[in-house]
Amino acid sequence: MSSDLRDLFRRELDEIPLRSREEWLPNVERTRRAASRSGLRRPGRTALVIAACVVLVVASISGGLLLADLRRQLGAVTSPKPALPTELLYLSAGDPLGATRLVAVSMPEGKIVGSFAAQTYIGGKYAGRPLRLGVERGLLPVVRDPARGEAPGVTLASIALDRAVAEGSADAGNEPFSTSRSVEPMTSGASHLDVAIGPDSTSAFVVRDGGTDGHETLVQHVSLEPAPRILASRRIVSDAESYVWSRAVPLDGAGVAVAQTYIASSLIVTQVWRFLDDDLRDLGTYRVDETSGIGSRACVLELTRIPATHDWLLVCTDPAGFANTVVVFLSSSFKEVARIELPRALGPVAGWSVTAAPDGVVTLVMNRMLLVRIGARTRSLIDERLVPGPVGAIYTGASLGGLLDVGNVVFSADGGTAYLADVGWRGLSRVDLDTATLTAYAGALQFAGMQAIQLSPDGARLHVLAREGDRFRLVTLDAVSLRELARTDYLPDGLGPFALLGVSAAR
Amino acid sequence: MATAGPDETEWSRLYLESYPSVFRALVATLFDEEAAADAMHDAFIEGLRRPPRHRQNVAGWLFRVALRKARDARRQSQLLLPLSWLLGLPHESREPSVADRVLDRITVGELLRLLTERQRAVVVAFYYLDLKQDDIAALLGIRRGTVAATLSQAIARMRHGENRVV
Numbered sequence: 213m214s215s216d217l218r219d220l221f222r223r224e225l226d227e228i229p230l231r232s233r234e235e236w237l238p239n240v241e242r243t244r245r246a247a248s249r250s251g252l253r254r255p256g257r258t259a260l261v262i263a264a265c266v267v268l269v270v271a272s273i274s275g276g277l278l279l280a281d282l283r284r285q286l287g288a289v290t291s292p293k294p295a296l297p298t299e300l301l302y303l304s305a306g307d308p309l310g311a312t313r314l315v316a317v318s319m320p321e322g323k324i325v326g327s328f329a330a331q332t333y334i335g336g337k338y339a340g341r342p343l344r345l346g347v348e349r350g351l352l353p354v355v356r357d358p359a360r361g362e363a364p365g366v367t368l369a370s371i372a373l374d375r376a377v378a379e380g381s382a383d384a385g386n387e388p389f390s391t392s393r394s395v396e397p398m399t400s401g402a403s404h405l406d407v408a409i410g411p412d413s414t415s416a417f418v419v420r421d422g423g424t425d426g427h428e429t430l431v432q433h434v435s436l437e438p439a440p441r442i443l444a445s446r447r448i449v450s451d452a453e454s455y456v457w458s459r460a461v462p463l464d465g466a467g468v469a470v471a472q473t474y475i476a477s478s479l480i481v482t483q484v485w486r487f488l489d490d491d492l493r494d495l496g497t498y499r500v501d502e503t504s505g506i507g508s509r510a511c512v513l514e515l516t517r518i519p520a521t522h523d524w525l526l527v528c529t530d531p532a533g534f535a536n537t538v539v540v541f542l543s544s545s546f547k548e549v550a551r552i553e554l555p556r557a558l559g560p561v562a563g564w565s566v567t568a569a570p571d572g573v574v575t576l577v578m579n580r581m582l583l584v585r586i587g588a589r590t591r592s593l594i595d596e597r598l599v600p601g602p603v604g605a606i607y608t609g610a611s612l613g614g615l616l617d618v619g620n621v622v623f624s625a626d627g628g629t630a631y632l633a634d635v636g637w638r639g640l641s642r643v644d645l646d647t648a649t650l651t652a653y654a655g656a657l658q659f660a661g662m663q664a665i666q667l668s669p670d671g672a673r674l675h676v677l678a679r680e681g682d683r684f685r686l687v688t689l690d691a692v693s694l695r696e697l698a699r700t701d702y703l704p705d706g707l708g709p710f711a712l713l714g715v716s717a718a719r
Numbered sequence: 720m721a722t723a724g725p726d727e728t729e730w731s732r733l734y735l736e737s738y739p740s741v742f743r744a745l746v747a748t749l750f751d752e753e754a755a756a757d758a759m760h761d762a763f764i765e766g767l768r769r770p771p772r773h774r775q776n777v778a779g780w781l782f783r784v785a786l787r788k789a790r791d792a793r794r795q796s797q798l799l800l801p802l803s804w805l806l807g808l809p810h811e812s813r814e815p816s817v818a819d820r821v822l823d824r825i826t827v828g829e830l831l832r833l834l835t836e837r838q839r840a841v842v843v844a845f846y847y848l849d850l851k852q853d854d855i856a857a858l859l860g861i862r863r864g865t866v867a868a869t870l871s872q873a874i875a876r877m878r879h880g881e882n883r884v885v
Contacts, residue, residue, distance in 0.1 A: 217874075221846040224825040228743045228818045231756060236738045237731065238760035639820065655820040 229600075229650070296320045296698055298718040299668055300376050301675055301686060302350070304332035304342050304711040314343075314352060315707065316376035318718060319675065319688055322700025326376030330354045330369060332713065334406050335457070345714040346409030347669070348373055349436050351416045353384075353405050366405065368418065370440045373716035380439025387422035387430050408460035408468055409436075415443070415490070417468040419460045426455025429472055431492055446492040450484065453477045461515045463487065467495060469515055476501070485515075485526070487546045496546030500528060504548075506538040514561070518588040520572035523549070525588070527576065529561040537561055539576075541591050550591035558582055558596060562621050567645070569627035575645045577621055577630060583648055599632065599643060600650040620664070624671050624691075631674055631691075633662050640665065640676070642694055654694040666712040667691060677712050684709050730766050737778040744848050745785055747831055748839045752818040754789050761788035779850050783858040786840060830877045838873040841866055 230236075299319050306312035312333055316326035330352035332343045343352070350371040356362035365386035370379045409416040418432045433444040450456045452474035461469040467489040476482045483500040500506055506528050516525045524542040533556055541550040559580030568574045572588040577599070585594040620633040629651075630643045640662065642652040661679040668675065674694065676687045683705070688698040703709060738759065745755035762785040771780040822828030831839050840859065844850045845866075852870070856863040 218846050218849075221827055221843070224827040225743050225747050225843075225847050227825060228746050228821050230739055230742060235756065236735060236742075236759070238763055639824075650817065653817045653820060655823070 296673070296688065299673070299675075300325065300373065300716045300718050301666070302345060302373065302713040302715070303677065303707075303709040304713050305707050305709040306332075307708070308333035308342075308710055314350065314371070314713065315709065317686060317700070317703070319686060319700070320698035322686060322703075324704070326371075328352055328369065328371065328378065331405065332711075334459070342711040342713055343407060344409065345373065346413035346416070347411065348413035348716070349379070349409065349416075350714070351407050351409060351418070351434065351436065351440065353407060353418070354381075366420070368407075368416075368434060368440045370436050373714065374719040379436075382434065382440035382442060384418060384420075384432060384434075384442065387420045406458065406460045408462040410462045411464060417460050417462065417470075419458045419470055421456055421458050423449070427452055429456060429458045429470065431460075431468070431470055431488065433468075433490060433492055444490070444492045446488070448472065448486060450474065452482070464517055466490065468492075471515075478502070485546075498526070498540075498542060498546055498548065500526075506540070514566050516566045516568055516574070518568045518572065518574060519570055520568070521588045523588060523591075525566065525568065525574060527561055527566050530556070531560050533560050537576075537578075539574075539586060541588075552586060552591070552593055554578075554584060554593075558584065565621035565623075565630075567623040567627040567630070569645070573627075573645075575627065575630070577632065583630075583643075583645060585645075597648040599641075600648055620662075622665050622667050622674070624667065631665055631667070633665055640674075640689075640694060642692075652692065652694040654689060654696075663710060664712040666715050668715050669717055673697065675712060675715055677709055727767060730763075730770055733774065733777045734763050734766060734781065737781050740848060741778050741781045741785065744782055744843045745789070746818045747822065747827070747843050747847065748786065748836060749789055750819065750822060750832075751789075752816040754792065755785070755818075757792060758785035758789035761785065761792070776850075776854060778848055779844070779854055779858050782840075782844060782848060782850075833876050834873050838869055838876070841869045842873045845870060 296319070298321070301317045301319055303315040303317060304312055305315045311329070312331060314326075314328045314330055314332050315324060317323065318325050331354070332352070334341055334343055343350075350373055352369045352371060354367045354369055356365050356367060358364050363386070366384040367381050368384050369381040371377070372379050405418065405420045407416055407418050414435065414437050416434045416436060418434060420430045420432075422428050422430060427450045429448045429450070431446045431448060432442050435441045435443050448470065450472050452472070453476055454474050456472040456474045458473070459471050461471070463469055467487065470486045470488060471483050472486070473481065473483045480502055482502075485498040485500070487495040487497070489495055498504075514525075514527045516527070518525055522544050524544075524546070526540040526542060527537065528540070529537040536556045537554040537558070537560060539552040539554065540548055543549045554576075557580075559578045559582065562577045562579045565577035566574065568588065573594065574586040574588050576584045576586070578584055578596075581599040583597045583599055585597070586592070587594050622631040623629065628645055630645055632641045632643060633639070639653065639655040641650055643649070644651050660681070663677040663679045663684065665677075666675050667673070668691070672691050674689045674691045676689060678685050678687045678699075680702075683702045684707070685702050686700045687696060689695060690697055742755055742759055745758055746752050749755050749758070759781070762781050765784050765788070766781075771777060773780070822831070831842070834842065841855060844855045844858070845852065850858070852863055852866045855861075855866045859866075
C-alpha cells in the first residue's frame with residue numbers, strides 16, 4: 213500500500229505546475245537587504261507598525277466623521293466592475309440531429325431578444341458542425357414543412373446580427389434529397405445543406421446535395437443586400453461511386469471553395485475541392501484521393517488563408533489517429549506547392565484549430581496537447597511544443613463516436629492567442645502561441661461545466677456557455693485575465709443550447 | 720556528517736535543485752500557491768543568513784523552514800485583519816491559482832483535503848519528499864512515534880473518506 217500511495221503522490225503532485233524559473237529566487241536586492249537587516253525584517257511586520265500608527269493618528273484626530281470619509285474615499289478607489297457593452301450572443305439550441313433554433317441573448321442582461329426556427333447544425337452525428345454565421349449577418353436555412361401546408365423546399369432567411377432581426381428571405385427552391393442516403397451512417401443527421409458567408413457579409417454561398425443517387429451538389433450565390441436574392445446557381449455532378457456530402461468555405465469575398473466528399477469503391481475517403489468565383493465559374497480543383505497520396509485517411513478538412521503569403525492551407529487529419537496529418541500548401545491559383553506530413557504520434561488536429569498569424573506562422577492545436585508551428589514562408593515545420601497548463605485533452609471534433617463538435621478551441625483575431633477548453637470542460641486556458649505559455653486559467657471553481665466558448669468581436673471578452681447539470685447560463689470573462697465580468701440567470705428550461713455560433717455588438 | 724555551510728552561490732544551487740519538489744510539497748500542504756512561493760523565498764533568505772548545517776537533506780530543511788515561515792506569515796496577516804476591518808479597507812479575495820486548480824482535479828488533492836495541515840505536512844514529507852520518519856521527526860521537532868501515529872491517523876482518515884486509497 214505504501215508504495216502505491218507513494219507512486220500516486222509522486223505522479224499526481226508532479227502535475228502541479230511550477231512558476232517560471234525567474235520567480236524561484238526572490239528579488240536579489242530585497243534578499244540582500246533582508247539578509248543584512250537585524251530589525252524589522254519582514255514587510256508584514258513593517259506594515260503592521262505603519263498601520264498601527266495610522267490608527268492612532270486617525271483615532272486621535274476626530275474619530276467617526278473622519279473614518280466615515282476615509283471609508284467613502286477608499287470605496288471609490290475600489291471601483292465596481294466596468295460597465296460592459298451590450299452584445300448579442302447567438303446560441304444554437306434544440307436537437308442538433310433534429311429541429312434546431314437560433315436564439316439571440318443580450319449580454320450582460322441575459323435576456324432572450326430573438327429566436328428563429330432554422331437549421332443551425334450542419335451534417336450528422338459523425339460528421340457535422342454548427343452553422344457558421346458571418347460578421348454582420350447570418351443566413352439561416354429554414355426547411356419548409358409540407359405537413360403544415362408549405363411547399364417543400366428551403367427558405368433562406370437573412371438575420372442582422374447587431375439587432376437580431378430578420379431582414380428578409382428568399383426561396384432557394386426544392387432540391388430532392390436522395391432516399392438512399394438515409395441508410396448511410398455518415399448522414400444520420402437532418403442537414404444536407406451548408407452556408408458560407410463572405411467576410412464582408414454582403415453575400416453568401418449555399419451548397420446542397422441532391423440528385424437521385426446523391427451525386428449532385430447545387431451551389432447558389434446569394435446576395436444579402438438589401439434582402440436575400442439568388443445571384444447565380446450551378447449544379448456540380450460528381451463522378452463519385454457513392455453519394456456526396458458537401459461543405460463550403462468562403463474565399464475572402466471572391467468566391468467559394470466547395471468540398472465534395474464521398475467514399476470510393478475502394479472504401480477510401482475521397483474529397484474533391486472545387487474553387488469557384490462569384491459567378492460560380494471554375495478557378496481550380498484539388499483532389500484528395502489515392503492519387504494525391506492523402507486519400508487513405510478519414511480526413512477532416514480545414515481550409516485556412518495565410519495572410520502573409522496568400523497561400524491556402526489545407527489540413528487533412530484523421531480523427532481516429534490511424535494516419536499521419538497532412539498539411540498541403542495551395543498557391544493562390546489553387547495548385548499544390550508544398551506538403552508537410554505530421555506523424556500520427558502527434559495526434560490528430562483538434563477540430564477547427566488552425567490559425568495563421570500575420571507574421572506567417574501557422575499554429576495547429578493537436579489533441580495530444582501539442583502546439584505544432586509551421587512557417588508559411590518557408591513552408592516547413594518550425595517546432596512542436598506541449599500545450600502548457602493543466603488542460604488534459606481536447607475533443608478532436610466530430611467523427612468520434614457521436615461527439616458533436618461545438619467549438620472548444622477559439623483563437624484571437626491576430627492568431628497569437630488560443631483559448632482551450634479541455635475535454636471534461638473543467639478548465640479553460642488562455643495560451644500565448646508565440647511562447648507556448650499559459651497566461652490565464654479558469655476552471656472548476658468557476659464553472660461546473662462548459663458547453664461552448666466564443667470571443668467578442670473586439671477580442672476583449674470571452675463568452676462561455678456554462679452548464680450546470682441540465683441547466684445553462686452565459687458567463688462573460690475578461691479575455692486577458694479570464695476573470696468573470698458578468699453571468700446570467702439560468703436560461704429557460706427546455707431551450708437546450710448546445711453551441712455558441714457567434715457574438716455581435718448590439719446596435 | 721556535518722559540513723560547513725554553503726556560500727551564496729552554492730546555496731542558490733542547492734536551493735534551485737530542491738525547489739520543484741519542495742514547492743509542490745508546500746502547495747499540497749498549504750493549499751495556497753502564493754503562500755508556498757513566498758515561503759520558499761523566505762526560506763531561501765533564511766538559508767543565506769543561517770545556512771543548513773547538513774547538505775544531505777536540503778529539501779527537508781527547506782520544507783521545514785518554509786512551512787514555519789508560511790505559518791508566521793499567516794499569523795501576521797490574521798493580526799492585521801481586525802485593523803483592515805476597522806479602517807474599512809477592501810478585503811482582497813484570492814483568485815484560485817493554476818496550482819490550486821490542479822489540486823482540485825487530482826485524487827491526491829481530494830485526499831489531502833481530508834487532513835489537517837499538520838497531517839498533510841507529515842504525509843507529503845513521507846510519501847512525496849521521501850523523507851524517513853526519523854528525519855520528519857527531527858525536522859518538525861516531534862517524536863518519531865508521533866510521526867508514525869500521525870501517518871497512521873492520516874491514512875485511516877483518507878481511507879475512510881475515499882475508497883480510492885488501497
